[in-house]
Amino acid sequence: MKLLVFAHTPPPHHGQSYMVQLMLAGFGGDARKPPLTGASSYGIECYHVNARFSRGLEDIGEFQGAKIFLIFWFCLKAVWIRYLHGVDNFYYVPAPGKRVALYRDWLVMLLCRPFFKRIILHWHAAGLAKWLETETTIGSRTTTYRLFRPVDLSIVLSRYNFADAEKLLSRQIAVVNNGIPDPCPDFEESVLPYRRERFAIRKSTLAGESSDGTLVIKILFIAHCTREKGLFAAAEAIVHANHYLVTCRLPVKLQLTAAGNFVTDNEQAEFNRLRANTDFAAAVQYAGFVSGERKNQLLREADLFLFPTRYLGENQPVNLIEAMAFGLPIVTTRWRSLPEMLPPDYPGLVSGQDPDELAATILKVLATRSGEQVREHFTGRFTMEHHLADLAAAIRSVETGKIPRMERQTAYGKPAGNPQAS
Numbered sequence: 001m002k003l004l005v006f007a008h009t010p011p012p013h014h015g016q017s018y019m020v021q022l023m024l025a026g027f028g029g030d031a032r033k034p035p036l037t038g039a040s041s042y043g044i045e046c047y048h049v050n051a052r053f054s055r056g057l058e059d060i061g062e063f064q065g066a067k068i069f070l071i072f073w074f075c076l077k078a079v080w081i082r083y084l085h086g087v088d089n090f091y092y093v094p095a096p097g098k099r100v101a102l103y104r105d106w107l108v109m110l111l112c113r114p115f116f117k118r119i120i121l122h123w124h125a126a127g128l129a130k131w132l133e134t135e136t137t138i139g140s141r142t143t144t145y146r147l148f149r150p151v152d153l154s155i156v157l158s159r160y161n162f163a164d165a166e167k168l169l170s171r172q173i174a175v176v177n178n179g180i181p182d183p184c185p186d187f188e189e190s191v192l193p194y195r196r197e198r199f200a201i202r203k204s205t206l207a208g209e210s211s212d213g214t215l216v217i218k219i220l221f222i223a224h225c226t227r228e229k230g231l232f233a234a235a236e237a238i239v240h241a242n243h244y245l246v247t248c249r250l251p252v253k254l255q256l257t258a259a260g261n262f263v264t265d266n267e268q269a270e271f272n273r274l275r276a277n278t279d280f281a282a283a284v285q286y287a288g289f290v291s292g293e294r295k296n297q298l299l300r301e302a303d304l305f306l307f308p309t310r311y312l313g314e315n316q317p318v319n320l321i322e323a324m325a326f327g328l329p330i331v332t333t334r335w336r337s338l339p340e341m342l343p344p345d346y347p348g349l350v351s352g353q354d355p356d357e358l359a360a361t362i363l364k365v366l367a368t369r370s371g372e373q374v375r376e377h378f379t380g381r382f383t384m385e386h387h388l389a390d391l392a393a394a395i396r397s398v399e400t401g402k403i404p405r406m407e408r409q410t411a412y413g414k415p416a417g418n419p420q421a422s
Contacts, residue, residue: 090119221260258285
């Protein structure tokens, strides 16, 4: 099966671009580039148009005149590949709820859709359906429905995400979880004993049963450093938790390491001003953008992963999957698709970014969870092998018409039950 992949890979680096990169690599890369791998073991031969409209995170969703030229250029390349290589299937990642990004989608559908037999949308962002109904005009909604008219397949990441695909009347909807290569293949040998040891120490210390000096507990935040993603709420929660621990006379101190790029100068300046506060400076460290071994080291050494996001397009963020892979207890928000990512009845979910609620939940999870449960959840649901197998089966179904039986909590058609409310 030949597939035109109209989507960008890093840079800029974020969850969507990274997942496209993994998909292309898993399916054998661009068939036009050496080594000519041809169809992969998954039966999909990719032809990639690297539709990169933004140079950095600050450009995403912003209007720039050059982007209009790029849209026409990338669409021309797509149509050229369609006829040169006989590619009938068009794969596209729709925008989140941002006006400039939506207008870009309109142009891409207008220019490319007539030339391809089958259209496949992969919904990496969530919330477009609600945004269209509450934040746009009737004219914008009508134009969106007309240009996107029923597509052959929508691939969504969660039950919450179903509403986006249904809004555009997709003929077929597949739920396929994200997945990543296991970043911690030696978990059982080298990380699990450390997790168990740290859990035993902090459980007894937080219960006031024993102490050997002050216990420093390492909390980790890895994401774009924005208010929406939860950086400031995370920092404030750690300060509140430390005040509580002092009041209780417990020999415990929480230390937050924040890693990631700042998207705006204003938020970076605000963060730097907060660091002038003694309590804040003592509790929060900034590591900058991290990747590779440095990121893996932070994930191995941390005691808890903190991600109180309220980002509009949040869906199935890779940072939470990575935290699960390293067996890290997690505290995150009951927002968008996030509750579906974690094990049933997981105690680390909060309603929003209230620092007191966050602080209480952090201390509760630290005292009751070792992280083994989320590691098991990762291996059963979010590995690269699971992701590629389910994704390939979904994509191939638009040509074969055969709907395979999906495992690992994935399904074709509407799942039973109601999606989580945001």
